[in-house]
Amino acid sequence: MAINWIETEIIEHKRWTDVLASLKFKGKVQPYTAGQFTKVGLKIDGELISRPYSYVSSPNDDFLEIVYVKVPDGKLTPALSDLNVGDKLFAMEKASGFFVMSEVPDGEDLWMLATGTGLGVFISLLKTKEPWDRFRNIVLVHGVRAADELTYKTQIDDFTSSFGERFSYIPTVTREKKDGCLNLRIPAGLKNKDFQKIAKLDITKKSQVMICGNPDMINDTVKLLEKDGLERNRRSKPGNITLEKYW
Numbered sequence: 630m631a632i633n634w635i636e637t638e639i640i641e642h643k644r645w646t647d648v649l650a651s652l653k654f655k656g657k658v659q660p661y662t663a664g665q666f667t668k669v670g671l672k673i674d675g676e677l678i679s680r681p682y683s684y685v686s687s688p689n690d691d692f693l694e695i696v697y698v699k700v701p702d703g704k705l706t707p708a709l710s711d712l713n714v715g716d717k718l719f720a721m722e723k724a725s726g727f728f729v730m731s732e733v734p735d736g737e738d739l740w741m742l743a744t745g746t747g748l749g750v751f752i753s754l755l756k757t758k759e760p761w762d763r764f765r766n767i768v769l770v771h772g773v774r775a776a777d778e779l780t781y782k783t784q785i786d787d788f789t790s791s792f793g794e795r796f797s798y799i800p801t802v803t804r805e806k807k808d809g810c811l812n813l814r815i816p817a818g819l820k821n822k823d824f825q826k827i828a829k830l831d832i833t834k835k836s837q838v839m840i841c842g843n844p845d846m847i848n849d850t851v852k853l854l855e856k857d858g859l860e861r862n863r864r865s866k867p868g869n870i871t872l873e874k875y876w
């Protein structure tokens with residue numbers, strides 16, 4: 630189906646590190662659901678180059694937001710990185726995707742496992758009421774290589790203030806030691822039960838697990854969870870594991 634492109638305007642470009650940044654922009658896109666992605670694009674050498682990005686913003690926000698990593702030799706992200714406030718960016722009029730709460734079956738507790746920029750989609754989901762209304766406890770695990778990639782801490786602190794013991798945030802940094810953070814990959818943290826101990830929750834067939842980010846992390850995590858009897862969630866057969874791969 631042909632994409633209807635909307636011209637939007639950059640209102641903020643927050644640089645977390647040399648290669649990791651968030652873009653806020655404004656434009657008349659159609660209402661979307663938390664967890665969906667848009668495509669953003671730029672004219673490069675006369676051709677519109679676009680890629681999908683999950684919204685970090687939530688439907689109630691009065692701005693649109695994505696978080697991206699500048700991929701060396703990437704076709705789009707080096708150009709995104711050059712954008713300044715006031716510059717134009719094309720975005721899809723209508724968002725897409727099924728990594729949304731209505732696709733996640735009911736359960737007792739909700740685990741959200743993210744690496745890198747995969748955190749963004751969970752920020753969008755957690756800004757809405759639905760996960761909090763439907764699940765007793767929520768655990769957000771964010772895996773990054775370096776501590777300066779632990780983004781959206783202010784927003785995460787707001788969730789902690791609002792939901793107290795119902796919410797656990799577990800940052801894990803693989804390539805350096807950092808106070809207050811674990812120092813292992815997400816599959817290792819699940820296998821050792823380090824995450825479960827910190828959250829004081831087990832992962833059982835009554836849990837729902839959403840996973841987003843690096844495909845190796847996703848594949849390894851799914852294999853582990855399947856060993857414990859959890860199953861991929863499919864429309865034809867509801868399960869416990871809902872995922873979104875970025876590449």
Ligand SMILES: Cc1cc2nc3c(=O)[nH]c(=O)nc-3n(C[C@H](O)[C@H](O)[C@H](O)COP(=O)(O)OP(=O)(O)OC[C@H]3O[C@@H](n4cnc5c(N)ncnc54)[C@H](O)[C@@H]3O)c2cc1C
Nearest residue numbers: 666680681682683696697698700703704705706746875876
């Ligand atoms: C549904 C969906 C949602 C996505 N949401 C996001 C998002 O919120 N944020 C985001 O940064 N990317 C996201 N992506 C990936 C994004 O669409 C692009 O692939 C990425 O930004 C690279 O674009 P590029 O043109 O610069 O690189 P390309 O020339 O297209 O090179 C692609 C290569 O870049 C690498 N790569 C792609 N994405 C990432 C990443 N996030 N972190 C590290 N390496 C990566 C992989 O090696 C991939 O093979 C999403 C992809 C999908 C399918």
